[in-house]
Amino acid sequence: MLIRFFLMLRAAGVPVSITEFLALLEALQARLIAPEKGTLPFSDEEKGSVPFSGVEEFYWLARAVLVKDERHFDRFDQVFAAHFRGIERAFEALMAEIPADWMRKSLELSLSDEDKARIAAMGGWDVLMETLRQRLAEQQGRHQGGNKWIGTGGTSPFGAHGYNPEGVRIGQEGSRNRRAVKVWERREFANLDDSIGLGTRNVKLALRRLRRFARQGAAEQLDLDGTIDSTARRAGLLDIRMIPERHNAVKVLLFLDVGGSMDDHVRICEELFSAARSEFKHLEYFYFHNFVYESVWKDNRRRHAERTRTSEVMRTYGHDYKLVIVGDATMSPYEIVQPGGSIEHWNEEAGAAWMRRLLANYPHHVWLNPEPRDRWEWTASVKITRELFEERMYPLTLAGLDQAMRSLL
Amino acid sequence: MKKPTSRFAGSDSYVATGELTLAVNAAVTLSRPLLVKGEPGTGKTQLAQEVARALDRPLFEWHIKSTSKAQQGLYEYDAVSRLRDSQLGDPKVQDIANYIVPGMLWRAFESNEQAVLLIDEIDKADIEFPNDLLRELDRMEFYVYETQRLVQARHRPIVFITSNNEKELPDAFLRRCFFHYIRFPDLATMEQIVDVHFPGLKKELLAEALTAFYRIRDVPGLKKKPSTSELLDWLKLLLAEDISPEALRSDDPKVSIPPLYGALLKNEQDVHLFEQLVFLNRRAGRPG
Secondary structure: OHHHHHHHHHHOOOOOOHHHHHHHHHHHHOOOOOOOOOOOOOOHHHHOOOOOOHHHHHHHHHHHHHOOOHHHHHHHHHHHHHHHOOOHHHHHHHHHHHHHHHHHHOOOOOOOHHHHHHHHHOOHHHHHHHHHHHHHHHHHHHHHHOOOOOOOHHHOOOOOOOEOOOOOEOOOOOOOOOOOOOHHHHOOOHHHOOOOOOOHHHHHHHHHHHOOEEOOOOOEEEOHHHHHHHHHHOOOOOOOOEEEOOEEOOEEEEEEEOOHHHHHHHHHHHHHHHHHHOOOOEEEEEEEEOEOOOEEEOOHHHOOOOEEEHHHHHHHOOOOOEEEEEOOOOOOOHHHHOOOOOOOOOOOOOHHHHHHHHHHHOOOEEEEEOOOHHHHHHOHHHHHHHHHOOOOEEEOOHHHHHHHHHHHO | OOOHHHOOOOEOOEOOOHHHHHHHHHHHHOOOOEEEEEOOOOOHHHHHHHHHHHHOOOEEEEEOOOOOOHHHHHEEEOHHHHHHHHHHOOHHHHOHHHHEEEOHHHHHHHOOOOOEEEEEOHHHOOOOHHHHOHHHHHHOEEEEOOOOEEEEOOOOOEEEEEOOOOOOOOHHHHHOOEEEEEOOOOHHHHHHHHHHHOOOOOHHHHHHHHHHHHHHHOOOOOOOOOOHHHHHHHHHHHHHHOOOHHHHOOOOHHHOOOOOHHHOOOOHHHHHHHHHHHHHHHHHHOOO
16 A cells, blocks of 8 residues: 555655655654554653644654655645545554554564564565555445444444544544644645756756866966865975866856746746856846847846846946846747837837847857747747747756757857 | 653753654654754754753754865864974874864764764755765764774764755755654744743733734745744843833734834845835725
């Protein structure tokens, strides 16, 4: 059963490895969670403020062990809900089976060698799990047959600590945790999920390609730390060390498309941007909407008040800057080719004219497009932009970034 | 045989939610490092200190800076003192072991009882930093090349690692840790937390302060939302200034900016935004 859960997690894109799955089994073996409150080998007081049991405890434990990033919590919650819906009650009984058996014989130890031997004697974990799965199937059948879960008194094998069909716990004192809606069904981490596949780390690694260490000025300089270190290592014989002077000479001019059709991509753009900022000594960034016209802006909140003229940008930053434009290039073709085509203001000159000037001014240029490449063919404006850029448009994926950085150098 | 004190259940100065206790106990029992993330000011660093105190274990804190190297946690070779000693003709200079300075990890390994090791703000360091600690955290041992000696942990320390998400951590590293994300506490938990820190606080003041606090947190577009530690600071100020609960009540338009809000909002843009919102509300609320 747990193996299927594990596979479902992987299928849902939660990066779980076998090591972590084994760690979860280890944690279950160590009886970190109990079937019911108060059945752990230590008292409730020691257990402290752990107010839940059964499935819910298992949920917290599994999440701590299997999921390593809060972005994946939401996906985990969904899989958990899908997998354990309807079988919760059975699951609780199942959880009750294992430790009860263990506790009879080895109450005082968390897990002795005997225990391990016993599990091995039962045929190892897989067989154990298989037995449990069979048992689980039985349980499900029984519930579907008769709906008499509440009030069966002493005859029920599940005790009082179960869920009624509405998911409300009965037979226990009031809960702090509003159990009627289960934790994993609340999906509180939905806004932390990002399926963009391109994390800051990836972007960073790709952007490192942009770092070109150039020697400027003196070819070598005294490596003070190295000299002290190596002199000391030789117990006082002076040993001078020199290192080539290196610093990052790559200058980048970053144009980011905001608003309108780009709203979906703003986040990934910002990620790229935040990664880029720490990577270059000279990085200037500007925002634009849909296409570059006679002015751009630096502060999104004051975009209408404080604009910088594009011609001024070109005057200020020299030809050695590398131009990176991030945008989906999805708009009406008129916005590129026609004077007055901009949707926000009256532009005297067509966007294409401004873009040609920019490209002429910055011979090293790329366009990064967050839309998947297969969608490019369908949009006329993307086609026009690609022609303007002489096909130097790349998707915003790790591979695309790689190619883009290569073509910039 | 497990000591009864090997379980953490919060302490009298730290409110731990059930899921946090479970994660801590899972990490302690299976001796895996616990990676703790969460909003700034939700008590990530404090967790390790409290666990050490609750379980009565020595605590070793290793605070990471952007210049930190993994090696510094293991040991450093103090070449400069050796150079000085050599020029003074100190006989100590013959033995290189005199100049090996153990780092936090080493000291935690050498501890006579199981120690708690805190690696604070691991995301501040270079992107390869966590990768350099894989073997050390996994096997709890490392090799000192200068003295040809293998250092092994006497007792596997309980390791806490905090991160503020400034950098992504590598998968190989994550696989070895357990993970807990400290959520921002809800109202009930927050009342407990405040109660732990200010036992004598008047009920009305607390209720008003918490309302005002959550109201500020709900203001959209704040650059830095106030967190638990800021709330506690603010309450301390309110107590020191002896502010009445009435002054915190928001329906009085004249004082609808909470007093001493500088403790809650740490950014002049946020303060500005907040004042503007209050101003707008006031205008909207004016009759006629």
